[in-house]
Amino acid sequence: MLLIHCPWCGIERPEIEFRCGGEAHIDRPGQPGDLDDRQWADFLYMRSNPKGLLAERWRHVHGCGRFFNAVRHTVSDSFVCVYKTGEPCPDLEALAREGAQ
């Protein structure tokens, strides 16, 4: 079983305590009424879906209950780093270069 580090609890926990909340750092448009259907559909449905590192929202639903963000490799399923909600997204390209070395 995958062990995931929760930045709020400060401890590694089994993945069964967590739920994935999809891609992170997607801002809801401030004025949805100003958007046309295509722009709204892009916000709702279109995701980057990379082969490599992806910043995702995760929730420690059966632990502290809080959301946090995690950088996960979509091929190997390994967690590269975790950070609390509200903190800036780490430089994914730099992390990928580090991982490749």
Add this chain to the structure above:
Amino acid sequence: MSDLALYSPAAADGASVLKRSDVSVTRAAPLARLAFRGDATAAGKAGAAFGASLPMTPLAANPVGKRAALWLGPDEWLLLAAPETETQDVPWSLARSLFDEVETALATIPHALVDVSERNVALIVSGPGAARLLNTQVFLDLDESVFPVGQVTRTLFTKAEITLWRTAPDTFVLECWNSFAPYIEGLLATAPEDAT
């Protein structure tokens, strides 16, 4: 049995769920329970009104006499209190008075306080085989080096969410929802001995 003054075994017949040479599981007497959510300022005031300060350290518990405040999340705590005199009824009046005291102290401060006295029940799992018995259904490493005495956490018991608190090296208190209790008790009572 639990070393805490807070938890005592229920007196009713059938309080014993499992009794083996190395481990026993017993239903605990009812407690007053409050679910509290708020920021650090609200938590400070709530702790002063409740009689046990709300721990800010993750996974920490603060038992004071017959009261305890358990950290569940960065803005969430479970407050437990037992009546000063022995009673086997749900301590309604205690829950009510504690609720009012905390509400009064936090009159102008945003927070959420809910009386969950009847939502939860507690099981006392005690004996040298306690960790091994729990590990038949709980996915955490319960070795004392990783899960020391005093640590409390929400986790899963197979499919049921529980709050697990190590109150002594060989004693755990398992708080679960009332409706999940038969499921959890059944799995504990029928855990194969060779797996524990």
